[in-house]
Amino acid sequence: MSSLLLRPWHPGDAADLCLLYQSSPDLGTQFNQALPDQNSAERFIQTSLTFDPDVACNFAIELNGMAVGNVGISNINRRHLSAWVYYWLSSDARGQGLATRAAATLSSWAMEDLGIFRLELGHRINNPASCKVALGSGFLAEGVERSKLQYGDERFDVETHARLRTDPTPAVELLPVQLY
Secondary structure, three states, X not given: OOOEEEEEOOXXXXXXXXXXXXXXXXXXXXXXXXXXXXXXXXXXXXXXXXXXXXXXXXXXXXXXXXXXXXXXXXXXXXXXXXEEXXXXXXXXXXXOOHHHHHHHHHHHHHHHHOOOOXXXXXXXXXXXXXXXXXXXXXXXXXXXXXXEEEXXXXXXEEEEEEEEOOOOOOOOOOOOEOOO
């Protein structure tokens, strides 16, 4: 039986982050920088995978004691009670429903613990796996933003999704959350 958990990142995850980055070359666009060694991975954790309920909350997706991905919220807007959701997994951890469960868990946590009403996310339209995660974790498609993202010289359309506190709860088994 697998052990699954969402928890904040800590410097001790640098080896896991370095390994998952090296084994998942497509994550370079998510990180927007290279992580060639544990020192760079530790700096990335300290600067980009922070946990601050006023700014951004990143959770390591831990599988059997190893960080295999991230789910987080940013652009937390207390005036409108909204935030932006994002997620990524190592290539080895994909296809098991982990991202869907993590996104559903994060959404429930953000709505219950932070009082967020509206969560938004977006994915490139050429990424059907991310769309499946969004839909499976209760996010409804709202529309396409043309040429929103640019990676290298190429621009990508993005499908935007949202989940409201008043939307039905998805039929997904939530993960345990450990804050510290």
